[in-house]
Amino acid sequence: MTTRLPEEIVPDNDQTRARAEHLAKIQALVGNAYPNKFERSRLTGGAEGEDTITSVVGAYRKHEPEVKEGGRPTPEQLEEANARLDGAVVRVSGRLATPPRVMGKAAFVHLSDGKERLQIYVRRQEAVAVSNDSLRPVEEEESGWKLFQLLDHGDFVGVEGKLFVTKTGEMSVHVGTIQFLSKALLPMPDKLHGISDPEIRQRQRYADLIASSLKVKTDEGDDDARHGLSTREVFELRSKLVTAMRRHLDDHGYIEVETPMLSPIASGAAARPFTTHHNALDIDLYLRIAPELYLKRLLVGGFERVYELNRNFRNEGISTRHNPEFTMLEFYTAYKDVNWMMDFCEEMLRHTIQTTTGSTTVRFEGQELDFGHRLERLSMKEAIARHLPPLFKEISEPFHISWLDDDLRVREMIALNDAHVIEEASLRSLMTMKIEHGMDEDEAVEEYLDAGKKIDIDKLWSEVRSSSSRLLGHDKSATPLLIQQLFEEFAEQHLFDPTFITDFPKAISPLSKASPDDPAVAERFELYVAGMEVANGFSELNDPAEQLERFEEQTRQREGGDEEAMQMDEDYVKALAYGMPPAAGIGIGIDRLTMLLTNRRSIRDVILFPHMRPRPTSEAQAEADEEQTSDS
């Protein structure tokens, strides 16, 4: 008798009790309920030559007779189909994908290998159970049938039998022997609805994956139908994407490298790092926020094309677009600049998306994303000008893009936007107050909207203008940050079609080269798709003296309180002093790209085990309850 698992792991209810009882009876019938292996036949060349359900279905399903929806094949068709199957005997294994359908003296059930399903047919007098101790038939009348009665939805079995086609035209295995392989002590997810609770889907991804492969396909528009792909398919696609990207880079002369994830300095990006501690050395280490500076050291060392595809860690907020660890592909190419990199990135995306999805267009949130043509390239200032809200167009003087070159004007635009946001907020809180004091909600909302229309932009604008002297007093060097702020405020969310944003302010790009045409502009781009930043690339700064200055500037900002300003890395500057060839580099967010290709709007849906607050242990929970009771 097996030990009963603790309640936290396997709750005690009618479902689990039935399964535990079945397990005990199975052990009495076939011995060891958890055998070490099951040898499968070798007719269709699945994994390592063995027959998987997927390979058997792939090889033989074509013999199923063609039948109209809901119809049945004719006796002639059946005879023909069975002749073509020629009594092929397969040994296959899988999970019971449905509860057994027992009909007196015969039964059907589907087995799943996670991807495909294959029906097995068990007859009372014929099926023989195989003992897991002796590997010989169990010496008992109707042993296979007895074993079958003890099977639950989700158990693993191996069967051997002839392939045939049933009356309804479905290819099935006519079971000769059946071997028990493993027990599902916990009930399977609902066969029709799967798991809808996002918490369980993400915390217990295994259950979500089971649900996604066992779910019965219906005509109803369910979750999968809306998204197009099941959970399993999302991660299959992700894997294909990563493989395609590796292959593309390998084919273009890149070598894959691995650089430290633990580092005494967290640099190469603007982000807050995780801290950890090395006991033997007694030093604090950081989890890397980007591999960038190590990869460029390799350019110094003589590798002309390198890439790394792995995790970065950033100690920041969690959202639908951010996970504390995320996968980034970074690669560097000697003797190339930012323009080459945009072309290469575009070509690489086109090619890998085509390979993984079969098309260069992607459906995301009901809209079409087209990677098949040359992607739009827009300077940051052009993007701001294009997506400027009406607020700025209504004011007395028509907006002109040259405003973005004027420090004072940029400040005024920020101030105007702030003033407007504050105005809106106060209206909103007024509305809330009115509702709290008993005003009809619809009425309050209407009043709020009316008031919103009446916000006097010209008045706000003149107020902003009159405080110009105060605005002028501000540090001019902050302007690039404000430009970026305007971009994020107005433009970013509207960049749905894949768009390269170019001409970043140099001051916010401490690792990239300045443009030969404009010393204030960096040769840098970011790729935006569906309002998300997906890639970030630039001509790599390789002048050690200038790099040192840029680091020093970052250090000043750090000391001024900017926790995310980049950390000085002296050894990196030293590497540059050995000479780094001109080069272009890029980082591509794999999670976000996967979101686009799988039509998922949350990053948690494309990461197998996204980070969540740990569940309190049962003792901790009891303690917390205890505390509450004693408090009150």
Next chain:
RNA sequence: GCACCCGUGGCGCAAUGGUAGCGCAAACGGCUUUUAACCGUUGGGUUGUAGGUUCGAAUCCUACCGGGUGCACCA
């Protein structure tokens, strides 16, 4: 960190202040080509936790736990 929303048998959901219900799953019985199998019978709940308001709470209030979404931060 802030705001809003959610938490009901194993799973998916219903019940808006008045007897906690339905489908799937489970148990038992019937059925030798079914497939969201079918037919009959049965069991299963301290409504996330703790407190409060009320004659009466799944429903209203407070706090806590967990989750989702949006904002902030960021890629």
